[in-house]
Amino acid sequence: MKTPTWDPAQYLRHAGHRARPFTDLLARVPDLPGDPPRIADLGCGPGNVTAVLAARWPAARITGYDNSPEMLARTEPYAGPTAGGGRLDFAHADAAAWTPEETYDLIVSNAALHWVEGHLDAFPRWLAGLAPGGTLAFQVPDNIDAPLHALMRELAAGARWRSRLGEVPRRQDSVHPPAVYLDHLARLGCEPDVWQTTYQHVLAGEDPVLDWVKGTGLRPVLTALADDPEARDAFVAEYRALLRAAYPTTPYxxxxxxxxxxAVARKEG
Known part of the structure; x- marks a missing residue:
């Protein structure tokens, strides 16, 4: 399967809704041991939420990592010295292979690890790169069985699309149950805090759920059909009709x- 091609402008169309979970995640991160702290953001995307780290830890040295050239191109306005005397930088890296080359006080990831197959296996090396008392914190979409994804998978597996798209949508096991993360992090010597939240996003505009998923979950399909615009538009039209029925418009x-x-996991000090 091709690596999805990302569209930062499409992704940022719902930036407010997408950024809120990151703020909620950071609210549970304890004090960091470093002064100033060293922070890594895995899967930083266009950099808008990475900049939130500089607001929380103004003196921190922060590096955002992403494997998408399109996303990294959008981070430039955020790079450089920060108002609190810290620094914000961005670099190319694939989270699946990334290994800390220095000691961090916080390794954080916002809505990225569900794209990283076998991410549980990365936790030991990430934790090894944390200072004593440092924290690994992440949030991921946990709605793979919601109509948003289920309808996409069913459509892709249908007779018309199976040969081209049957294995393209995100896999159902891309995110593990909360108890799996809790157990895994605890056995690695952390103090884990794991929880779920269901947001009730109220979206505006025509076909807003389709507009939302075009920036995230639909990217693998759009990438797979990029060389066949007619097929791409046909799939999107079928998917749009299914989403309209599953997510009806209300007066508001x-x-x-x-x-x-x-998950917020503090390494033993």
């Missing part, structure tokens, strides 16, 4: 229930 907008999983 279209409600998108969206569950996310959070």
């Amino acid at each position: 907008g279209t409600v998108l229930p969206f569950r996310r999983l959070f």
Whole structure:
């Protein structure tokens, strides 16, 4: 399967809703041991939420890592010295292979690890790169069985699309149950805090759920059909009709229930 091609402008169309879980995650991160702290953001995307780290820890040295050239190109406005005397930088890296080359006080990831196959196996080396008392914190979408994804998988597996798209949508096991993360992190010597939250996003505009998923979950399909615009548009049209039925419009907008999983794991000091 091709690596998805990302569209930062599309992704940022719902930036407010997408940024809120990161703020909720950071609210549970304890004090960091370093002064100033060293922070890594894995899967930083266009950099808008990485900049939130500099607001929380103004003197920190922060590096955002991403494997998408399109996303990294959008981080430039955020790079450089920060108002609190810290620094914000960005670099290319694949979270699946990334290994800390220095000691960090916080390794954080916002809505990225569900794209990293076998991410549980990365936890030991990430934790090895944390200072004593440092924290690993992440949040991921935890709604793979929601209509948003289930309808996409069913459509892709249908007779018309199976040969081209049957294995393309995100896998159902891309995120583990909360108890798996809790157990895994605890056995690695952390003090884990794991929880779920379901956001009731009220979206505006025409076909807003389709607009939302075009920036995230639909990217693998759009990438797979990029060389065949007619087929791409046909798939999107079928998917649009299914989403309209699953997420009806109300007088105040279209409600998108969206569950996310959070984990904050403090390394023993």
